[in-house]
Amino acid sequence: MSGPRQHGTRVTERLSPDVSGIARAAALLAQGRTVAFPTETVYGLGADAGDAAAIAAIYAAKDRPAFNPLIVHCTSIAQAEGVARFDDAARRLAAAFWPGPLTLVLPLRPGAPVADLALAGLPTLALRVPAHPLARALLAAFGGLVAAPSANPSGRISPTTADHVLDGLAGRIDAVLDGGACPVGVESTIIGWPAGIASLLRPGGLPVEAVEAALGIRLARPGTAAHGSDITAPGQLASHYAPAAPLRLNADAPGPCEAWLGFGPRDGRPGLTLSETGDLHEAAANLFGHLRMLDARVRAEGLTGIAAAPVPQHGLGLAINDRLARAAAPRPGIGTAGDDIPSEKGS
Numbered sequence: 001m002s003g004p005r006q007h008g009t010r011v012t013e014r015l016s017p018d019v020s021g022i023a024r025a026a027a028l029l030a031q032g033r034t035v036a037f038p039t040e041t042v043y044g045l046g047a048d049a050g051d052a053a054a055i056a057a058i059y060a061a062k063d064r065p066a067f068n069p070l071i072v073h074c075t076s077i078a079q080a081e082g083v084a085r086f087d088d089a090a091r092r093l094a095a096a097f098w099p100g101p102l103t104l105v106l107p108l109r110p111g112a113p114v115a116d117l118a119l120a121g122l123p124t125l126a127l128r129v130p131a132h133p134l135a136r137a138l139l140a141a142f143g144g145l146v147a148a149p150s151a152n153p154s155g156r157i158s159p160t161t162a163d164h165v166l167d168g169l170a171g172r173i174d175a176v177l178d179g180g181a182c183p184v185g186v187e188s189t190i191i192g193w194p195a196g197i198a199s200l201l202r203p204g205g206l207p208v209e210a211v212e213a214a215l216g217i218r219l220a221r222p223g224t225a226a227h228g229s230d231i232t233a234p235g236q237l238a239s240h241y242a243p244a245a246p247l248r249l250n251a252d253a254p255g256p257c258e259a260w261l262g263f264g265p266r267d268g269r270p271g272l273t274l275s276e277t278g279d280l281h282e283a284a285a286n287l288f289g290h291l292r293m294l295d296a297r298v299r300a301e302g303l304t305g306i307a308a309a310p311v312p313q314h315g316l317g318l319a320i321n322d323r324l325a326r327a328a329a330p331r332p333g334i335g336t337a338g339d340d341i342p343s344e345k346g347s
């Protein structure tokens with residue numbers, strides 16, 4: 001493992017996943033600094049949720065639009081209930097799935113110690129209790145609420161290793177706690193009750209079927225009339241999670257100048273497969289890393305883009321297909337290595 005890296009204006013410390021690394025990460029958070037840390041989904045870029053300057057540093061490091069609110073990470077359901085109002089349905093989901101890859105969007109309690117900037121002016125708060133042991137150790141050592149979007153430049157692919165974090169943000173953040181690869185690999189499932197309707201705001205690492213089974217109802221899905229959300233958060237805009245290379249979806253096979261992202265057996269084809277055996281959990285864990293590798297291959301070999309095989313639309317397939325669709329959505333500036341998306345930036 002390499003040491004600290006510097007590309008921008010400061011040295012980003014790489015902290016080891018042990019008692020001293022966790023203590024250093026917690027001390028940095030307490031000083032209002034930005035620290036990336038592993039969760040079971042993806043790496044988050046954390047800061048003290050109550051410290052407006054620290055939250056501003058997150059937005060600056062990511063080049064994230066200030067109208068896109070952050071997820072606040074808690075150690076326990078009790079801590080979460082202190083900052084947001086839970087009804088019976090929210091309590092049932094928290095009891096069933098926390099700690100884990102689920103985010104709940106709930107009414108903020110007046111006076112909750114969360115900086116306005118993290119809320120982006122909304123009366124609701126996105127909350128999550130992560131399951132990753134290092135995230136839990138860091139939250140316990142810090143003691144307070146940690147606001148953390150995914151630790152990538154806005155609009156780019158979320159990081160699932162510390163190296164991914166450093167590739168995008170070295171020199172722009174204070175540290176990364178290196179916990180290896182994130183086991184789930186896609187961001188949390190976000191559930192909210194806009195206009196009182198239980199809605200899937202973002203498919204993610206917790207299968208939507210599990211949420212529906214726990215609630216005993218079908219959730220309103222994005223893009224349907226029943227969906228109560230009129231919130232335009234950049235994370236829900238079409239172009240997002242983008243590699244630099246163009247991405248072609250539902251392909252049978254790669255064209256002569258395309259890199260291949262398969263699903264299922266490779267059958268001798270060059271390229272990568274999300275899962276040889278067609279396992280959706282394995283596919284989710286591989287998704288962002290494989291997109292990064294293929295993106296680099298397109299650049300290095302002068303290919304025209306990435307072709308992706310179809311992925312079944314159930315379980316974690318919803319999240320995988322959502323991220324692939326956003327990565328494939330038309331956007332300005334496509335094909336320019338390393339640049340960000342001038343408009344419709346996401347998280």
Ligand code: TXA
Pocket residue numbers: 039041042043044045068069070071103105122124125126128148149150151186187188189190192201231233234235236347
């Ligand atoms: O797995 C995850 O959720 C990771 C890890 C680090 O926890 N975090 C993550 O954060 O993916 P981020 O910021 O990249 O995505 C959070 C999404 C954004 O699309 C944001 O717009 C939405 O949550 N969001 C936050 N607060 C919201 C609110 N009050 N209402 C609706 N959407 C909200």
Ligand code: MG
Pocket residue numbers: 149150158235346347
């Ligand atoms: Mg994000």
